[in-house]
Every structure is written in structure tokens, then in C-alpha cells.
Amino acid sequence: MIEIKGSIKQYAWGGYHYLPMMLGTNLGNEPAAELWLGDHKSGSATLIDGSPLCKWIEAAPEYRLGKGLVLRYGCRLPFLFKILDVREPLSIQVHPTIEQAKKGYKREISKGIAQDQRSYHDDNHKPELMLALSDFYLLHGFRNVTEALAELNKYKSLNEIIKLYSEIGIKGFVSLIFNLPKSNLGRLLTPIIEANRSAYAQNEISKSESLFWFMRAVERIERDNMDLDAGLLMIFIMNLMYVRKGDVVYQDAGVPHAYLEGQNIELMANSDNVVRCGLTPKHVDTRELLEITDFSPITPATVKGRANTDGSTDYIVPVDDFALREYKLEKGQSLATPEDKGACIWFVLSGEVKLDNQQHYSNSGSAFYQRPGEVNVFRAISDAVIYRASASTN
Numbered sequence: 001m002i003e004i005k006g007s008i009k010q011y012a013w014g015g016y017h018y019l020p021m022m023l024g025t026n027l028g029n030e031p032a033a034e035l036w037l038g039d040h041k042s043g044s045a046t047l048i049d050g051s052p053l054c055k056w057i058e059a060a061p062e063y064r065l066g067k068g069l070v071l072r073y074g075c076r077l078p079f080l081f082k083i084l085d086v087r088e089p090l091s092i093q094v095h096p097t098i099e100q101a102k103k104g105y106k107r108e109i110s111k112g113i114a115q116d117q118r119s120y121h122d123d124n125h126k127p128e129l130m131l132a133l134s135d136f137y138l139l140h141g142f143r144n145v146t147e148a149l150a151e152l153n154k155y156k157s158l159n160e161i162i163k164l165y166s167e168i169g170i171k172g173f174v175s176l177i178f179n180l181p182k183s184n185l186g187r188l189l190t191p192i193i194e195a196n197r198s199a200y201a202q203n204e205i206s207k208s209e210s211l212f213w214f215m216r217a218v219e220r221i222e223r224d225n226m227d228l229d230a231g232l233l234m235i236f237i238m239n240l241m242y243v244r245k246g247d248v249v250y251q252d253a254g255v256p257h258a259y260l261e262g263q264n265i266e267l268m269a270n271s272d273n274v275v276r277c278g279l280t281p282k283h284v285d286t287r288e289l290l291e292i293t294d295f296s297p298i299t300p301a302t303v304k305g306r307a308n309t310d311g312s313t314d315y316i317v318p319v320d321d322f323a324l325r326e327y328k329l330e331k332g333q334s335l336a337t338p339e340d341k342g343a344c345i346w347f348v349l350s351g352e353v354k355l356d357n358q359q360h361y362s363n364s365g366s367a368f369y370q371r372p373g374e375v376n377v378f379r380a381i382s383d384a385v386i387y388r389a390s391a392s393t394n
């Protein structure tokens with residue numbers, strides 16, 4: 001196994017402390033939003049000598065990825081492992097299926113759409129699994145109609161569109177709000193903003209209410225001089241999900257979602273394809289949004305782990321691009337890493353460990369790459385929590 005270093009993404013919504021403290025780096029006053037541990041070209045991890053992991057893999061793909069993975073996915077890892085620190089809400093987004101991604105990528109390339117206007121950066125799908133590393137809040141799929149109506153009915157100014165929600169359904173409603181002229185959006189939303197401004201400022205609205213996240217999004221819109229955005233109405237018709245540390249959520253293609261606050265591990269298919277769906281100053285491709293979104297309401301649920309005989313826990317999702325395994329080692333315990341037919345990424349979340357083939361001790365934030373067929377031994381110097389990302393073994 002070799003040690004790898006992740007690539008840090010300094011998006012504006014990121015926090016200032018979590019990742020720098022975990023990695024022992026100092027980024028000054030710059031936010032650190034994501035740590036990417038994978039070979040995606042937009043942010044490849046590196047080896048200790050600074051050379052990109054993607055180049056290293058491409059130099060000997062069958063040896064370093066495994067024959068099976070190369071045949072199925074080509075000369076790249078099928079998954080991308082990330083750590084996120086969400087300080088401010090992200091935009092609402094939807095990810096495509098493989099067929100939609102292939103079509104969309106081809107179309108945007110042939111039309112010569114500029115990089116920053118694109119939704120498709122590759123031809124892959126991007127199902128996502130997240131494991132909360134703190135209390136975590138997110139928007140996840142559409143609420144059932146009764147709940148959405150109850151939420152919308154709290155606000156008098158929304159009267160005229162509530163009737164439409166019942167009449168034209170969720171898809172019609174989403175299409176309508178994304179096509180509203182700015183002035184209409186202002187007429188609907190400004191009364192809600194003004195009525196709740198002081199309660200929000202005085203911390204009187206709970207994070208368990210959709211209104212809190214509506215006001216938080218407004219706070220950012222006003223601070224950054226952005227326009228009011230149809231995504232603000234999406235907050236009321238989407239499920240607000242609170243997950244506790246250790247809980248896992250899966251987001252399949254077509255499910256709209258937005259991370260609101262907290263830290264998490266995110267494991268996904270190796271792709272960067274995002275169709276935006278509001279709460280963003282960037283262009284929303286409404287046509288594509290209506291095309292790929294799944295408008296059926298869903299009941300939010302966490303993914304239950306499956307306990308293995310060696311004490312580890314597997315989080316299995318309905319795609320075979322990735323699976324996440326968790327090990328909780330006690331001080332003094334050792335773990336012979338299970339041999340795998342494909343490449344794996346290991347991540348030390350907490351504690352101190354020593355790998356048998358390394359001279360030094362490794363702390364929280366350390367990551368390793370395991371070649372197919374390779375075995376190594378982790379020795380826990382203190383209690384330690386370790387994660388392994390692999391292609392699904394199912």
C-alpha cells in the first residue's frame with residue numbers, strides 16, 4: 001500500500017477549520033470545502049513525491065486497478081472518495097443516470113458550451129453515498145404532497161401558487177417556479193423574508209424547520225447581492241433531513257438534494273456531472289432539470305450497515321461502482337487488510353495507526369492506496385476509525 005495525499009477544493013461554501021485541522025495544514029483565511037481522494041482529472045490525489053495518482057494508475061492500469069475494473073470502467077477508479085466540510089448551503093442539484101450523462105456530455109461538447117456553463121464534465125453517472133461525521137442537515141428528494149402543502153400553507157403570500165401545486169403536480173410546479181419572472185418571485189417571497197427577518201436574526205427559528213434554511217439562503221443571497229432564486233421555494237417542497245453522526249444517506253440518480261450544514265464522507269461514482277436546481281448564482285438549465293429529475297415524492301431513510309464477522313460494517317448501495325466499509329479498531333488491535341480483486345482507498349478518520357510497510361505512524365487524515373491482491377497490516381496505536389472505499393463486492 002502506498003500513502004496518498006488528497007486534493008483540497010477551496011469552494012466558498014467550505015469551512016475554515018475542519019479540513020486544515022484534520023490535515024495539519026494552514027490555508028490562511030481561505031475556506032476548505034472538499035478533500036478529494038481519487039484519480040478524477042479535476043482533482044487527482046498525489047503520491048508522496050507529488051506526482052498525480054491518475055498518471056501513476058494510467059502507467060500500469062491492470063496491475064494497479066485490477067483487470068476486472070479496467071474491463072468494466074477503463075483506466076480509472078470507478079469511485080471518488082471525499083471529505084466535505086459544509087459551512088454554507090450548497091446549491092440544490094440533481095445527478096444523471098449513465099444514459100443521460102452520455103447523451104448530455106455529447107450534446108454539450110457538440111454545441112461547444114463553455115466549461116463554466118456546462119452540467120456535464122464526463123459521461124458517467126454520479127450516485128452518491130454520504131456518511132455524517134457530525135450532525136448533518138440536507139435537503140433530500142420531494143416531500144409527499146400533504147407535507148408540502150402544509151408547509152406552503154404557512155405563508156399567505158404563496159396562496160396563488162399553492163393552488164397550482166395541487167393542480168399541476170410537482171413537475172408542473174417546479175417548471176412554473178423556474179420560469180417565473182423575477183418580480184413575481186419577489187412578490188411571493190419578500191413578505192416571508194420580512195415577516196421572519198428578526199426571528200431569524202435572534203435565533204428563534206429552529207434548524208428543524210424548513211424556514212430556518214430558507215432564511216439562511218436569503219442571508220447569503222443578500223450578502224452576496226444575488227437575485228432571489230426559485231430554489232428558495234424548492235426548500236419548502238423538499239424533505240428536510242437531519243442525520244446524526246455515523247448515519248448514512250444514499251442519493252440515486254434523479255433525486256434532487258442539497259447539503260446544508262455539517263461534515264461528511266462522500267463516496268460516489270467517479271464523475272463531476274451536476275445539473276443545478278436553484279440556490280445558486282449560476283445558470284440553471286431548466287430543460288435538463290425537468291428532463292432528468294425524479295419528481296415522485298420519497299420518504300427519507302438512512303442506509304443501514306451490514307455487520308461482518310471481522311467486526312467491520314459494510315454500507316452497500318444499489319450500484320456496483322462503490323461500497324464503503326468501516327473499521328473501528330481498539331488500541332493494540334491489528335487488521336490484516338482483506339485482499340481485494342480491485343483497487344481500494346483507505347482513510348484514517350481518527351486515531352493513530354502504523355502500517356507494516358511504513359516506517360512512520362499515521363494520524364487522522366492519512367490515506368492509502370491498495371493495489372489488487374495486496375495485503376498489509378494496520379496496527380492501532382490508539383483507538384482508531386478507518387474507512388475503505390472499493391468497488392462493490394456484491
Ligand SMILES: [Zn+2]
Nearest residue numbers: 093095128257
Ligand atoms: Zn450531489
